[in-house]
Amino acid sequence: MATEIVVIGAGAIGGSTALRLAQGGARVTLLDAGQPGYGTSGSSFAWTNSCGKTPRHYHDLNVEGMREHGVLTQELGGDWYHPGGNVEWKATDEARWALRVKVERLIEWGYNARWIGQDELRELEPGLRFDPDEAREIAFYPEEGWVNGRALGRGLAAAVERASGTVLLGQRVTAIETAGGTVSGVVTEGGQRVAADVVVTCAGPRTDTVARMAGADIPMANTLGLLALTGGGEPVTHRVIHAPACHVHPYDNGAAMLHIEQYDHSVTRDTVPDVSLEGCDAMLAAAAGLFPALVGRSVAEARIGERPIPKDGLPAVGKIGADGHYVVVTHSGITLGPILGRIVASEILTGTSDPRLEPFRPDRFQKVAAAVSISA
Numbered sequence: 001m002a003t004e005i006v007v008i009g010a011g012a013i014g015g016s017t018a019l020r021l022a023q024g025g026a027r028v029t030l031l032d033a034g035q036p037g038y039g040t041s042g043s044s045f046a047w048t049n050s051c052g053k054t055p056r057h058y059h060d061l062n063v064e065g066m067r068e069h070g071v072l073t074q075e076l077g078g079d080w081y082h083p084g085g086n087v088e089w090k091a092t093d094e095a096r097w098a099l100r101v102k103v104e105r106l107i108e109w110g111y112n113a114r115w116i117g118q119d120e121l122r123e124l125e126p127g128l129r130f131d132p133d134e135a136r137e138i139a140f141y142p143e144e145g146w147v148n149g150r151a152l153g154r155g156l157a158a159a160v161e162r163a164s165g166t167v168l169l170g171q172r173v174t175a176i177e178t179a180g181g182t183v184s185g186v187v188t189e190g191g192q193r194v195a196a197d198v199v200v201t202c203a204g205p206r207t208d209t210v211a212r213m214a215g216a217d218i219p220m221a222n223t224l225g226l227l228a229l230t231g232g233g234e235p236v237t238h239r240v241i242h243a244p245a246c247h248v249h250p251y252d253n254g255a256a257m258l259h260i261e262q263y264d265h266s267v268t269r270d271t272v273p274d275v276s277l278e279g280c281d282a283m284l285a286a287a288a289g290l291f292p293a294l295v296g297r298s299v300a301e302a303r304i305g306e307r308p309i310p311k312d313g314l315p316a317v318g319k320i321g322a323d324g325h326y327v328v329v330t331h332s333g334i335t336l337g338p339i340l341g342r343i344v345a346s347e348i349l350t351g352t353s354d355p356r357l358e359p360f361r362p363d364r365f366q367k368v369a370a371a372v373s374i375s376a
């Protein structure tokens with residue numbers, strides 16, 4: 001069994017992986033350039049779901065991920081996970097048709113999805129105002145939920161320490177060292193060296209940069225997202241709402257988290273998250289149309305997150321590059337963090353491959369590149 005393990009990145013994925021490794025008896029150091037949960041995990045809509053995930057094996061992994069949040073919360077006693085379901089309806093006939101196709105597939109796959117009437121929607125969300133003609137077909141997914149990603153990151157880091165792991169924050173890894181082709185440790189910006197015989201890169205959107213330090217190429221196609229958080233008050237909604245005008249879910253202290261996809265395109269990596277951004281006002285206006293109790297509230301915080309997305313859209317999980325180097329990166333990492341942490345730690349500690357991860361091995365990118373160069 002590997003004895004000394006460094007996990008780079010204390011987001012939903014790195015925190016979960018480090019926790020399960022430490023609980024499994026490894027000597028673990030969890031390193032982050034910033035604070036736990038303040039990377040993408042803390043700037044995420046953070047909806048736990050497998051609502052539109054294909055192919056089937058990816059869907060199944062996400063379903064396990066949703067359930068693992070309940071297990072983790074029960075174990076750690078955290079307050080970051082909020083099951084309660086998700087409702088969704090669409091504004092156009094074309095979008096309604098696509099929703100019908102999705103719900104039929106989900107039901108066929110045994111997912112907890114059903115149609116509800118407008119009266120049930122009013123009972124679920126008494127503060128919601130909707131156009132009855134628009135909301136003709138309403139899907140409800142009772143097992144979905146949302147997470148406070150920053151609280152999750154903090155909770156996981158604290159649990160790593162309770163499991164006798166070491167957590168080093170504000171420590172950017174600048175090199176992964178190798179000896180004879182095998183990892184031997186990492187070096188931080190401040191010159192600190194941490195020895196390791198396994199290094200697990202969980203650096204979210206920076207995974208490509210960090211993995212390159214271990215000689216691994218992980219092609220990424222990241223995208224940016226803009227979120228607005230209203231000020232607190234009486235809670236306006238009880239669950240995740242995917243209305244055509246705006247996506248909304250509750251947040252701590254009665255705040256609401258808002259997202260409209262089109263405003264993702266209004267930000268760049270250089271945009272400073274600020275409540276004066278045009279998208280923030282627009283999201284608040286759209287959300288107040290759904291929840292009149294939001295009229296008079298303002299946007300308290302804007303968050304910009306970078307989705308870590310491997311080039312083909314699926315997770316990249318497994319050994320790659322120098323011996324002893326392992327990578328874990330995916331979109332939907334809030335949903336998947338706890339289950340990936342459990343499976344990855346087991347693979348590393350036992351040396352046994354888990355079939356659930358076989359479709360997601362990161363060397364698939366090299367195989368495609370090799371095939372292209374042979375055929376060219």
Ligand SMILES: Cc1cc2nc3c(=O)[nH]c(=O)nc-3n(C[C@H](O)[C@H](O)[C@H](O)COP(=O)(O)OP(=O)(O)OC[C@H]3O[C@@H](n4cnc5c(N)ncnc54)[C@H](O)[C@@H]3O)c2cc1C
Binds near residue numbers: 035037
């Ligand atoms: C707008 C938006 C909406 C989203 N919505 C959802 C959703 O509804 N549901 C869902 O499941 N997922 C969603 N996602 C995706 C999800 O948030 C991410 O997949 C997940 O947070 C990734 O977690 P992570 O631990 O891999 O990365 P992160 O949370 O980014 O953690 C990586 C950590 O690595 C650290 N790091 C990076 N480089 C170094 C280095 N050199 N040295 C040391 N530390 C380093 C960073 O500081 C960071 O803390 C969304 C993302 C965005 C942006």
